[in-house]
Amino acid sequence: MATESTDPGSVRPGGRTARVRAAVLRAAGDALAEGGLAHLDLAEVARRAEVGRTTVYRRWGSPTQLVADLLADMAEQSLPRTETGTLLGDLRANARLVRRTLADPRQGALFKAVIAAATCDDQTAAALHRFYEIRVDAWQPCVQQAVERGELPEGTDTREVVRAVSAPLYYRLLTSDAPLDEAAADRAAEATVAAARAGVFTRSAE
Amino acid sequence: MATESTDPGSVRPGGRTARVRAAVLRAAGDALAEGGLAHLDLAEVARRAEVGRTTVYRRWGSPTQLVADLLADMAEQSLPRTETGTLLGDLRANARLVRRTLADPRQGALFKAVIAAATCDDQTAAALHRFYEIRVDAWQPCVQQAVERGELPEGTDTREVVRAVSAPLYYRLLTSDAPLDEAAADRAAEATVAAARAGVFTRSAE
DNA sequence: GCCATAACGGGACTCCCGTTCCATTAGATG
């Protein structure tokens, strides 16, 4: 048995290997943003990245696994979080950041494609879930502070509050052709604050 | 020019043609629910539907276009809407219906795959948007009634309220591996009511 | 019930995706 030797890149991750990975991931991101998951062709990615086809097939194997690696890369680049001192201010800043990202032609298309890939493959789904776990954890403290300030009831599920801000924006991105304007972002933040104040996000037991 | 003759099925839509379409769409739904968009193979769909490969390639051409037709078919089957007399009751019924659908292994996987397909192709996206437009329109009246009863402020964007109920459920389905339990559905309904009561969904001007 | 033809279905063909083999390049270690 002995786990199939080792994946390429795990023994000698420096120099060229890292450069190849960076070039391939960038090319994959571009291709995804342009054509979506269905048009993601490993041969074309190799061409764009100026890398041998064989290398791409060997190291990533399938489009969905390539996306999984792309997600792992995206998860490492964390954005700085702004602090305004009030819950509404913090959540609005978050909502506007999410909106700006999703409304950007390249980034928006990329996120759509990445979500699509996660629906096709369990490993990719795991990578996507991890990505959002990290993002939610990064913003969760501002809700925690609101609880400590007395703005929100004790026992509030702080992570669920953060997710409630993003949800309507992603829902609109995927199921509607209406533009993601800043008003939608502000509404998402306000709705979340209203619900959180009403105690909707308190976990009853446990 | 003269629009490339006519699509198959438009001149003689009865009998066999309709039977073929039904068989193919059912097979496509099964295949999508099992393997997701990436594993949707037109040849296999033809085999499952006991239909000639040529027919499937000629009438639908690509996986995404097949999904677009599947969506048009799904949009026609509308679910009956329950009425409880209160806004929270109606929205909770809606939320639980959505949750039950998405939590069902086959239906949930199918919805994921359909959303994935919509991210790859404009026509499929249009079909998906139309599907949700119809669903939202079907539930919008219960919010309208709440406005008329005085439960919600005048000028409330009733459709946006309906969307606010679904959003967190879809967001969880796609970006998390947490189970879609009934508590999540109830929370979505309660959060939406709290926000709507606070006037978050009133459109300022226009 | 009969005819014209829309739509289907089988088989052959082509092309490209994905794999395999091996020579070449360039990290890592001393």
Place this chain on the structure above:
DNA sequence: CATCTAATGGAACGGGAGTCCCGTTATGGC
């Protein structure tokens, strides 16, 4: 700087997806 070998990349190969051609079926109109 020399050596070992992980990792890359070119070339050739096999198989299956998608297309084309044409005969067959059965629908809609009279």
